[in-house]
Amino acid sequence: MNLITAIFGFFMNLPELPMRWLQGKLAGGRLGWVFVGPNLAVFGLFTFLPIVIDIYYSITGGTELLPLDRPLVGLENFGSLLSCTNHLDPDSCTRDLFWHGIYNTLKFVAFQVGLMVVFSMLTAIVLNRKIAGRGFFRAAFFYPVLLSPVVVALIWKWILQREGVLNAGFMAVGANPVNWLLDANWAFFWSVFVSIWAHMGFYTLILLSGLQAIPSEINEASQMDATPPLRHFRRITLPLLMPSLLVVLVLGLIRAVQMFDEVYVLTGGGPGTATTFIVQYIYKTGFADQVRQYGLAAAASLLLASVLLVLTLLQLKGMRKNG
Amino acid sequence: MVKLLTATRGKNGWDWTDWAAHIYLVLGVVVMFGPVLWLGMSSLKSETGIQTFPPTLLPYEPSTIAIPGRGDLKAFTITAGEFAGKEMGELRRLGLQAQMIDPATPDTVRRIPVGDRTPIMRVRAAWENFTGLFTQFPFARYLWNSVFITVIATILTLLVNSMSAFALSKYKFTGRDTAFLIMLATLMIPPTIVLVPNYLIASQLGLTNSAWGVIWPAVATPTGVFMLRQYMLTLPDELIEAARMDNASEWRIYWRIVLPLSSPALAVLAIFSVMWRWNEFLWPMVVLSRSESFTLPLALNSFQGELTTQWNYLLAMTVVTLLPVSLIFLVLQKHITQGIASAGVK
Numbered sequence: 001m002n003l004i005t006a007i008f009g010f011f012m013n014l015p016e017l018p019m020r021w022l023q024g025k026l027a028g029g030r031l032g033w034v035f036v037g038p039n040l041a042v043f044g045l046f047t048f049l050p051i052v053i054d055i056y057y058s059i060t061g062g063t064e065l066l067p068l069d070r071p072l073v074g075l076e077n078f079g080s081l082l083s084c085t086n087h088l089d090p091d092s093c094t095r096d097l098f099w100h101g102i103y104n105t106l107k108f109v110a111f112q113v114g115l116m117v118v119f120s121m122l123t124a125i126v127l128n129r130k131i132a133g134r135g136f137f138r139a140a141f142f143y144p145v146l147l148s149p150v151v152v153a154l155i156w157k158w159i160l161q162r163e164g165v166l167n168a169g170f171m172a173v174g175a176n177p178v179n180w181l182l183d184a185n186w187a188f189f190w191s192v193f194v195s196i197w198a199h200m201g202f203y204t205l206i207l208l209s210g211l212q213a214i215p216s217e218i219n220e221a222s223q224m225d226a227t228p229p230l231r232h233f234r235r236i237t238l239p240l241l242m243p244s245l246l247v248v249l250v251l252g253l254i255r256a257v258q259m260f261d262e263v264y265v266l267t268g269g270g271p272g273t274a275t276t277f278i279v280q281y282i283y284k285t286g287f288a289d290q291v292r293q294y295g296l297a298a299a300a301s302l303l304l305a306s307v308l309l310v311l312t313l314l315q316l317k318g319m320r321k322n323g
Numbered sequence: 324m325v326k327l328l329t330a331t332r333g334k335n336g337w338d339w340t341d342w343a344a345h346i347y348l349v350l351g352v353v354v355m356f357g358p359v360l361w362l363g364m365s366s367l368k369s370e371t372g373i374q375t376f377p378p379t380l381l382p383y384e385p386s387t388i389a390i391p392g393r394g395d396l397k398a399f400t401i402t403a404g405e406f407a408g409k410e411m412g413e414l415r416r417l418g419l420q421a422q423m424i425d426p427a428t429p430d431t432v433r434r435i436p437v438g439d440r441t442p443i444m445r446v447r448a449a450w451e452n453f454t455g456l457f458t459q460f461p462f463a464r465y466l467w468n469s470v471f472i473t474v475i476a477t478i479l480t481l482l483v484n485s486m487s488a489f490a491l492s493k494y495k496f497t498g499r500d501t502a503f504l505i506m507l508a509t510l511m512i513p514p515t516i517v518l519v520p521n522y523l524i525a526s527q528l529g530l531t532n533s534a535w536g537v538i539w540p541a542v543a544t545p546t547g548v549f550m551l552r553q554y555m556l557t558l559p560d561e562l563i564e565a566a567r568m569d570n571a572s573e574w575r576i577y578w579r580i581v582l583p584l585s586s587p588a589l590a591v592l593a594i595f596s597v598m599w600r601w602n603e604f605l606w607p608m609v610v611l612s613r614s615e616s617f618t619l620p621l622a623l624n625s626f627q628g629e630l631t632t633q634w635n636y637l638l639a640m641t642v643v644t645l646l647p648v649s650l651i652f653l654v655l656q657k658h659i660t661q662g663i664a665s666a667g668v669k
Contacts, residue, residue, distance in 0.1 A: 019574035023573050031490075033490075033498070042539065043509050057520065138660065141355050151641050297518070
């Protein structure tokens, strides 16, 4: 341990002299930029520059990786992504998988975020009561949040496989076994279920801390007035919890729109296209297909980015409101 | 339902909302934690035990019986016929008949119809699933890749983010607010939408199939900067002024005064960083294509495609992957939950 501290100390002392020299050279507050520099450099190289390259990729075609080898095609990528004879029917679109991805993602977001907010709120309210072993229960609900998405998917794949424990339970009560992940509707159901299972604890915690921030005087006063429970919930708990609820809703939306990991490992996007979401389309088009269509993937990324931009602005607005 | 949501505990004993709340919690624990326990139990089953359907709770494997002069044979109980109730060892199986030996009469080989016997099972944890990971698969390699990426990336994340949080909270310089806004703006560009260009940049820098290709892109995190800056704002400026009086350099002030004082916030960020890195999946999958550079999640993903029949190894590997995170949670539960509640980040 002492050795680690010594090594660390040695490395942290190295910048001392150059920094001291810089300090003398840079007047006023410009030294601040030296400290901010590394962070901004990483952001510049791996976040801002990529967005520019993304835009360039989206207006070029071909399968070359190097931007300069790629022919300009204008808005062709966007055109091909967006062209459908009937936009409500993914199969009528040039890029049918993209549209399946969009509709699946929309459906997924609606169910997953909706149900997750309801269940995390219910859990938070139950956990906010005076209950023996509350710490244990809170930990149990939170635990899956820490698991790797791949681990989450494999845990459930093992349970849901044809000869898994769920089917054994079904057969024990006389029901027929189901091929959970090979039936389109069930596979979608389990994608929603597993992602709620994996992420719910995080949102429960935010709501719980929101609930605990409600002054106890308010609850006591309302109790003394014998406020009916329904009215107490609607007039007191809900309005005071609104800021936390908004955080939960926006963060949940941002994450759900980008859902990929768990579902990809659990179902591989199938059966067919039943659980193929938009990020999987990007990954597949850009990296997993035999022919890597970077331009299409970049164009789809930018369309996704525009949705995320709106959601993140909402999030930042919420952050500012909460200080 | 509504009453459950709002009612508080009755004065005398439990009312029905208490019952409902506890039933909800117990069911919740079963649903949230049961699957993980089931994974753990299953990972201890032998290759035969894991294929048993319906599955057993405990790990069983076929028992053996010692026959003098023949060694250990697979043990069966005879269920019908002349020898019903006896335990015998199987010498070999010939179609629908099996040659069995009664340990009491080791020299006589008896022919028993295979339908008239059931294997004797015994409880045994198949630890060889775990040791096999190291002897039969390049598991140590994946483990090392994951550990290396997690540790190095976390150190770099703490360093880079705390440096910029220090300047943003303790200095006044032209463009400071702009710099902070730029960092927050990166929240709008999540990694999923810059996969293609980041792959280009990583490959131009020669970072594909290298741990550094996984480490660098996510070293600067807007949440990390934000969290550390909020914390450093609460540190009194007098401390820094006093150090300047003593002619300490700005770098020294940063790493000898501000960093140690920020250790609670650094600890929270460190925990998050470890979780992010240990669990990261999509970007590593894009940038690492050769199996010797795989991290644990990538190895798991490729194994589940290839070895669907070898669930015993796959489950053991899953357990090893979730173990470190679980141990961290067990020890640091309070810090993690408080950190999330206060910062609202994951």
